[in-house]
Ligand SMILES: [Fe+2]
């Protein structure tokens with residue numbers, strides 16, 4: 049994991065960067081919103097779990113944590129969920145009911161601490177409302193994101209992610225052409241159904257984000273981005289016409305293995 053950093057006075061990022069051989073790094077972000085009722089958004093990757101909890105404890109007393117907003121049950125979002133629920137006895141797990149049911153096949157969830165949400169629902173944290181949305185692009189049918197109406201920012205889950213050349217803390221630090229290409233590549237590989245959709249319907253779905261007009265977008269898989277909503281929406285509109293992603297095959301793996309040094313395996 050990387051060091052946490054404050055992107056807004058009330059928002060800290062808990063970032064990691066998963067290396068993608070030959071391509072760059074996939075940012076994997078969790079967030080802490082220091083609302084009147086503090087909210088953790090997702091919980092990182094399992095391999096970082098001990099470090100994740102340590103970093104989280106350095107920025108909040110976990111007894112004060114009131115909400116864990118889980119965007120979906122993919123493993124890069126649930127890595128420390130069980131540990132945080134144990135260490136934060138007052139926190140409720142806000143997520144989609146189907147996410148909860150899927151997670152419940154791995155370990156028993158505390159049902160009395162659940163708060164089930166659908167798009168259109170909201171959570172009141174005392175000083176703001178978190179309005180739940182369905183992000184226009186997702187890799188898991190249970191995915192939800194939300195708009196924080198005090199900060200006027202959107203937490204978009206996997207939507208608007210990109211594989212980036214190097215770890216950075218601000219999307220402005222990535223050259224726009226590289227950012228756009230990375231975002232198209234990520235969307236194509238993470239949400240291959242985009243190649244099958246009616247582009248007009250996709251645009252309508254993207255326009256809903258345009259109407260929200262967030263000041264910043266906090267994706268799980270991109271450094272925080274300010275004032276980039278239009279570029280992001282235009283970029284995703286291009287995905288159905290882009291070349292579909294094909295995962296590396298055995299031949300590619302053998303080339304990678306030859307290039308690895310002893311100790312890399
Ligand atoms: Fe995902």
Ligand SMILES: [Fe+2]
Nearest residue numbers: 122124206268
């Ligand atoms: Fe993800």
